Amino acid sequence: MLASSATVWSVAKIFALFGLGVYIIFAFVIVRQVAIMVKTLEVGFELPIRLISLAHLLFAIGIFIFALMVL
């Protein structure tokens, strides 16, 4: 019973980490797309936008590592 419960949460952990891994890929796509968007149009607010996209990616990676340790 306990072993099956541990197995269920282990599987849940794998799914959660898989989802967070996919989100990291999505965050990386956002960074690349922001770079393309900034090249398309520059009006003076590009640096904060780039920083936000990078911070978002770093945050996604940090959450993945945190989930790896906590779950």
Add this chain to the structure above:
Amino acid sequence: MPDIYISEHKPVKKPLLHVTHKHKVHKKYPYSPLAAFMYYPRKADFVNKDPEEEVILILRRHPITNLGWIIVSIALLFAPSVLKFFPILAFLPENFQLISVIGWYMITTAFIFENFLSWYFNVNIITDERVFDVDFVNLIYREITDANIDQIQDVTVRLGGAVRAVFNYGDIIIQTAAEIPQIELQAVPKPDRVARILRELRVEEEQEKIEGRVR
């Protein structure tokens, strides 16, 4: 000879274009890169811009059009606080609950950022030579349409509805003789002023043709 008729003195409308007074325009009009109506922006560069091309107007959708996703974002941000009253995640261990809430906020952040990027980078640019329509349909699909000012055949301003009338924004449909027959500027602020600027640009292009000037 007595005067038969004396016409009333009508004040002449000053043209909106200030092509010879750009430095004065900068002082007169406040500039913000987050504005939806940027007249003679101080800094403006975009792909396919000619070195001699001068950006006159950069337009975005009126900020009020963002109200929908802003309200949704606020609801998403406050949603986890509902868990105190409706503990729908109570079946999960605490560590999974924590990761779930953090993941929720990450998705909310991505939602807000994506909507902001969609509003910020979907612009219409009017230069002294061309009209551009830059559309980022989604994160991975971009479409840029441009037409020369001298190819514009018709400009239609469409402003309808209570909200649009109150906040003074509407659509501008530009019929062109180019391959793309129509360029639509959606939900732009001050559409009448934009139409007037386009009219003046067309007049100036015709004048350049008559005088044989290239630019």
